Amino acid sequence: MTEEHNGLTRRGFLTGMGGLAAGIAVGGLGVPSSMASAGQEPVWPMPYVKLDPEEVRKLGHLGYYEGECCRGAFSAIVGSLQKKVGAPFTAIPINIMAYGTGGVAGWCTLCGAINGASAAISLVSKNYKAIVNELLLWYTQTPFPSDKANALAVNHEYLVDKYKSDKALPPSVPGSPLCHVNVSRWCKEHGYASGSSERSERCARISGDVAAYAVELLNADMDGTFAPTHKFSAEVDGCRTCHKKGKDFDAGMWTRGKMECSDCHDKATAKLVGPDHP
């Protein structure tokens, strides 16, 4: 499948395991050939209604203190839809995304705010791949915490007792969607320890900011006006001339990805790129 593959039919998605079940029946595993016995078919995409990004920003921020970054961003969107729409959203336990905390159980891989917001997007839009791609591009290029998230905290607009800090926190551009990279960058740039209350609060504000922007994209998607606006950096575009998903191993297509190359690779590191790289 190509990187931009999105060819599954809605019916194919709706039936979920239907195709697999039929296939396996042929193979003799003896499972039912349809989901009829379950008496219910999951609704997909679930019926999104437009949400207020500023309400969602607050909910994502607060949601961090209920279950950290990933669950927080997911709860801000899906929890709002549970209240506003009810079923079928009310059948989704918010804890399905609880594992994403700290870049997945503290491994600091994918930023949990991105992970949680992306799951919400995938739940409600057939355009999930393009919207999530745009979310990641925006995230890597935008200073966080946003002025709006900082202002909410400074102005004590709500639930003051939930806050770890009521001061404006200095912003950094994450550069990377990886928790390890962007937490380290922010901490080093501003002199905060990774276990400080300021770092937690920074991630809480980011949970709100990411959920809010996801809602902006979903609202546009619902209006039929969603269009990608963010671009890859010159570096990523340059490296991807050769180092992209493709068929030609000898031309450098033994890798794939969209993250900023220089966050990990450096010409000085023979092991990674090689000093004689053209």
Added chain:
Amino acid sequence: MTEEHNGLTRRGFLTGMGGLAAGIAVGGLGVPSSMASAGQEPVWPMPYVKLDPEEVRKLGHLGYYEGECCRGAFSAIVGSLQKKVGAPFTAIPINIMAYGTGGVAGWCTLCGAINGASAAISLVSKNYKAIVNELLLWYTQTPFPSDKANALAVNHEYLVDKYKSDKALPPSVPGSPLCHVNVSRWCKEHGYASGSSERSERCARISGDVAAYAVELLNADMDGTFAPTHKFSAEVDGCRTCHKKGKDFDAGMWTRGKMECSDCHDKATAKLVGPDHP
């Protein structure tokens, strides 16, 4: 919150947005203070029943060809529970995890098989954080594709027409839970392009392998016998002596994470570690 924080009560989780709603009502946003109006509370954890890891391995493998890695691993577990248990699993659209493809919309961050399997774990177990941590440790240290996944393909056990390749594929130890790192490693070690059908098939077999191991862990969890057995490498343990989540910035606690350090960091790269690092 500490890295190992898991102090939310089950009631707190079950009510989901309840706490938020109450807080916001105080703040004057005017949303209801309970979810009673929705008429339904999400079930969590959902009622897991023990699954056969070998059936799940096949379903994960096949599921890759229905919607790639993340959706494939998730569908192998949650789709099986939809068939075996029915409600409440049947209310979960498998496509909630479709965004995770290619390490999230092709960004090659977190391996989609891990992401999808972890969401399934988070859906059914209060021990999600410990189980997911164990899944990542195992994943980074285990050669993939497994002999079992290779044998399934070579022996044409089922659905031959779905396979991109019926040969045994050479294994590599991923080292990293990041798609970009471990796909590059496997491709370079074995001479396959990232857009080759062999690379796709490798990821399909991994989707099955990861879903199967997740089920082994969940089965043990259900029996009350789950116990972590995998350890961090000496390198990670060593670097984390200083470079861990903590309060002391000057001692190196401006970062956090559990991934192998040397996949990106090298003493030769002044920018990343510094040539005078002790």
